[in-house]
Amino acid sequence: MGKPGAYLEVDRREHAMRDARESIADYGELALPLASEEQRLQASRCMYCGVAFCQAGMSFGAARPSGCPLHNLIPEWNDLVYRGALTNPFPEFTGRVCPALCEAACNLGLHDDPTAIRDNERAISDYIWNHGEGPLAMEPVDDGAPKVTVVGSGPAGLSCAWELARRGVHVSVVERADRPGGLLMYGIPNMKLPKDVVERRTKLMGSCGIELRCGCDVSDTEVAAQLLDESDAVVVAVGARQARCLAVPGADAEGVVLAVDYLTGATKALLDGGEPAVSATGLDVVVIGGGDTGTDCVATALRQGAHSVRQLEFLPEPPRERRDNNLWPEWPAIRKDDYGQREAAAVFGNDPRTWGVDTLEVLTTEGAVAGLRVASLDWSDGRPRRIEGSEQVLPARLVLIAMGFTGPEAAVFEALGIDVPERGATHRLSDRIWLAGDCRSGSSLVVNAIADGLACAAEVAASLDR
Ligand SMILES: Cc1cc2nc3c(=O)[nH]c(=O)nc-3n(C[C@H](O)[C@H](O)[C@H](O)COP(=O)(O)OP(=O)(O)OC[C@H]3O[C@@H](n4cnc5c(N)ncnc54)[C@H](O)[C@@H]3O)c2cc1C
Known part of the structure; x- marks a missing residue:
């Protein structure tokens, strides 16, 4: 695995940032990725520990868990980067904006600087988008498949939709804003997450048969009734948008x-x-x-x-x-x-x-x-x-x-005819209505929203025998 003992020879080096005096003149991305050979060396610092806390995602009841909530197989990635054998389906958002809970839980960080895991993740995703045909698309869903509507196209809604489609469900995502992406699009500034990075992912989802409909406000009771009427299940992933x-x-x-x-x-x-x-x-x-x-x-x-x-x-x-x-x-x-x-x-x-x-x-x-x-x-x-x-x-x-934010807006739940859920509610709210992301957990992180969307999708799919 990787290069044994490389952490004794190679110091941690993160991506550089544009000079502050120059970067404030525009909204271009701040991070200046390392050259691929340097990134490879950084990946070699991973010790491939016996017990890899970086991928554990243990919460200890804290808002920021210890290690990756998506349980990304971090030592394996680092090895793939080191060996130049790159593959990973969904890292372009977290490789840019995740606070890197995994690095805080890296065993090497106990005595030295941790492995630069987030930069390695970004390197994997940039490589795939730049050298291939983009992340693997999925098989089209058969005509008789169940139909699920996801309300909200933030990271929770998108990951939920992606996982449902992967499990053979017809998915439509409806979004109030004029562009999909939730806070990935309208919230996190372009300097941290360029909007073409969000757009290429939502376009890919569209080309995989996932319908994305913007300008659709589900707090309108007629819209909500129609969605319930035409869907086997509705997943509410509207974020925690009520500002304090x-x-x-x-x-x-x-x-x-x-x-x-x-x-x-x-x-x-x-x-x-x-x-x-x-x-x-x-x-x-x-x-x-x-x-x-x-x-x-x-x-x-x-x-x-x-x-x-x-x-x-x-x-x-x-x-x-x-x-x-x-x-x-x-x-x-x-x-x-x-x-x-x-x-x-x-x-x-x-x-x-x-x-x-x-x-x-x-x-x-x-x-x-x-x-x-x-x-x-x-x-x-x-x-x-x-x-x-x-x-x-x-x-x-x-x-x-x-x-900060106090929780989700009430209107969408009222329109769907259910109570506003408590923070930490179960994914399943009623027979056909489900909940994912910040509107369930309280305002959190992109990585947690993605993980929650995936977890919700698995439950919804199981309820639909998929
Ligand atoms: C300014 C800002 C910067 C942040 N930076 C970071 C960061 O750097 N790293 C990080 O990890 N996290 C960051 N976060 C937190 C992170 O963005 C959120 O935790 C995450 O986006 C939550 O995902 P979500 O899908 O649950 O909700 P959201 O991203 O909020 O998406 C919810 C979507 O639902 C839509 N919606 C709401 N109501 C309706 C309705 N009635 N009908 C239809 N659609 C509706 C909204 O328009 C939105 O698109 C940041 C948050 C903010 C506010």
């Missing part, structure tokens, strides 16, 4: 915008031409939320030419090293410096984040944002306490809310 809102005076002012709406407008403008629905050009921008979505907003605002960008986080600054109760192979809950922060530092000279900040009020002039009143929080005893005298007013003309 800012509950302070002035939060309804013009210029307070939800992150996904803002990012959707930016991607639409990139793909369709024209101006984005909301632009940060020349504005003082404050992003509320220190997570990945907030970082995507920071990076997008920089590209639009914001006058200033700040990113506020309610929680305290995470430690630089694992805490004693955050043991390997759990996901390390440590401070992460991502592309948005690096780019902001290149433009403005400093990291845009401030931790431990509470937003008290959106100040307005004639109904539009004019500033943000905030206070600092003391977390020293583990609970937030407002620090007396710490109040200040930040300049702001655009406030982007990236405070």
